[in-house]
Amino acid sequence: MKRAALLIALTLLIAPPARAQETSASFTESSIQIGYDNRSCDASLEGSLRYNGGGGACNTTPTEYTTGGTFTYNVPAGCDSATIEAYGAGGGGGSSGREGGAGGGGGSVVERAVGTLLVAGGGGGGGGADGNSGGGGGGYGSATVTVAGGEQLDVWVGGGGATNALVNGGAGGGVSGGTAGGVTGGNSVYGGGGGSADDGSGGGGNSTYGGGGGAGKDNGAGNGGDSTYGGGGGGSDGSGGGGTSTNGRNGLSGDGGGGGGGGGYGDTVILGSNGGTGSTSGGAAANGGPGTGGAGGTGSTGKVVITPSASANPSIEVCDGTSNWVPWGN
Structure with a gap:
């Protein structure tokens, strides 16, 4: 599962989706979110990934x-x-x-x-x-x-x-x-x-x-x-x-x-x-x-x-379960 998530994350960084600033209505715990979701990180989203297009x-x-x-x-x-x-x-x-x-x-x-x-x-x-x-x-x-x-x-x-x-x-x-x-x-x-x-x-x-x-x-x-x-x-x-x-x-x-x-x-x-x-x-x-x-x-x-x-740089972020979206892999 982690290997698959890594491949998807790398793909997103190389070729982000055309509608990268859209908010998804189906963002669930430990999911991979394609697009940028601006909701606050909390325990229900711990481990979830999102694409931040930067800027x-x-x-x-x-x-x-x-x-x-x-x-x-x-x-x-x-x-x-x-x-x-x-x-x-x-x-x-x-x-x-x-x-x-x-x-x-x-x-x-x-x-x-x-x-x-x-x-x-x-x-x-x-x-x-x-x-x-x-x-x-x-x-x-x-x-x-x-x-x-x-x-x-x-x-x-x-x-x-x-x-x-x-x-x-x-x-x-x-x-x-x-x-x-x-x-x-x-x-x-x-x-x-x-x-x-x-x-x-x-x-x-x-x-x-x-x-x-x-x-x-x-x-x-x-x-x-x-x-x-x-x-x-x-x-x-x-x-x-x-x-x-x-x-x-x-x-x-x-x-x-x-x-x-x-x-x-x-x-x-x-x-x-x-x-x-x-x-x-x-x-x-x-x-x-x-x-x-x-x-x-x-x-x-x-x-x-x-x-x-x-920042102007795109990144993959993960919810730490408290209140922070942090760069994935750090």
Whole structure:
């Protein structure tokens, strides 16, 4: 049976039928479908084959997410790739006379529904206390990835980090940003780290995709928060310095240390700019994005843009029984 299916598949690739975009009404489990069927793959069609003539009826209109929150993107039928751009949010900036550190900006992230990271734009770090400070600008990441019609992608758009308060630090930007204040600012995965309060010896909160929280006044040895893809939080007047970042920029030390610019993940990564130290100059967002760092105030929200497309090459696809039409034989 498999040998016969292989022969039919090869024949279709060499000489596809003249009406290759027609939808069949008799598409059954483990069948060979001659023509292109745009129905979603599910358990009832597991093992079924279909011919994709390439360059089919894919709606290539870009989808933009410009408000902070979580979303689900459904890949249009007939599309087999998507270009994804993620812009991180800006970190909060601090104002002189306020003694908490500002919150880091939230990260903008796109994952497959199974949790595989595709693209990330890291949030900017929050500015430190004991002086004016600027939040770091959000980072940028982009990539073109293989997708399948009907597949779902999980989308996070980061919110700007909050400015500092008289005593407490600012909250990290969403989604689910770290809590403000306390000996240590709250940690987060997708949101920004929270800024630590006055006498916050533990330093700013940490984050994976968001920016680190800024350090509060009289923070002892507490640094600005650290981040993997976002910027490090700014330092303050204590002996601790700015937070560090693996893929973005480190936070700056000193009174009112500026937040570090966000980094990212993808085929192309551009770093955001650092916020100003001792000034209310927010860092610029990478690649002209919207996530500028707070200029003594709250940072700006990031965004995500997804543009689907279809290849020009014909192929045989098989339903994997979950939600994906995948190239047969891979």
